Amino acid sequence: MSQRPHLLLVEDEPAIRTPLVRYLERDGYRVTACGDAAAAREALAGFAFHAAILDIMLPGEDGLSLARSIREGSDLPILFLSARAEDVDRIIGLEMGADDYLTKPFNPRELTARLKAILRRSHHEPATEKPRDTCYRFAGFTLDPDRQALSRGDEPIALTGGDYALLLAMVERAGRPLSREQLLDLTKGREADPFDRAVDNAVMRLRRKLGAQGAEIIRTVHGTGYSFAARVEKD
Structure with missing residues (x-):
């Protein structure tokens, strides 16, 4: 059975999302792609992911809010994509718990290089939920x-x-x-x-x-x- 890393990609622009999915799949990843945070939450409830690629500027709930929610209950590695390159935006993203931050436009090869580094640090295992006391x-x-x-x-x-x-x-x-x-x-x-x-x-x-x-x-x-x-x- 395949053990390819499973990625969650949340990007609202089809012109970016569709070719990026193709590129990542050719590079050996499994990709579940969503256009907004609501669809991403459904995907997170139904699948186990190795890492998430989140666009910050999303319709409705933005990527920062989605990342905060993910980080509250999981150690899922997160890589932010953003059209804004200001240092303050990068710092906010990293303070939210992101593992890396990439500004648009970007080279897909750089994206996959950063992903591989994230996955190495997380030992290439599906993200686990944080400990809880709930029965x-x-x-x-x-x-x-x-x-x-x-x-x-x-x-x-x-x-x-x-x-x-x-x-x-x-x-x-x-x-x-x-x-x-x-x-x-x-x-x-x-x-x-x-x-x-x-x-x-x-x-x-x-x-x-x-x-x-x-x-x-x-x-x-x-x-x-x-x-x-x-x-x-x-x-």
Whole structure:
């Protein structure tokens, strides 16, 4: 399976976005491209990324606000693009938590060189969420992310690393239909093969561990994938 770095590109100008996607894909990256912050938030909720390239000047919510939101809950590397070259803008971007800043117009080769440096520093792994104290409760179960543990009342339920990653990805996106590609990306950081049964097998195992309620908690969404249907509470 491919392990190409997955990039989030947020750029509202198609004349920049489209050729940049082609260039990055030719250079070996996977790219999810968005035209505004709202679409970017949807993408961030559904996929695991290695780095984000954010235009600062976006319609509606700007790139600085989006970066601030990302940085509050994730260590995702961020590279800003901006048409403004003033030092103060560069400083603000870096103070927001960006890892690098590139002014337009730019040479795509310089962009990829900077990306490679960012990915080396982040060890080329999908970004992880920051530690949290939240426990998730659903249908009589408790999922504790800090201990990576699942229990029903006082009874612990053994989970493999893959079981835990899949369950957490679904619990955090309860009610949202998730494709097999998204679930593979969120749990393994790789692209899905159209005939890959890994997710189906993993869901089957997880349903068994959830017992008689398993098929009701994790529902099949025909033509899409799966959805976590149980009501989730945090504490």
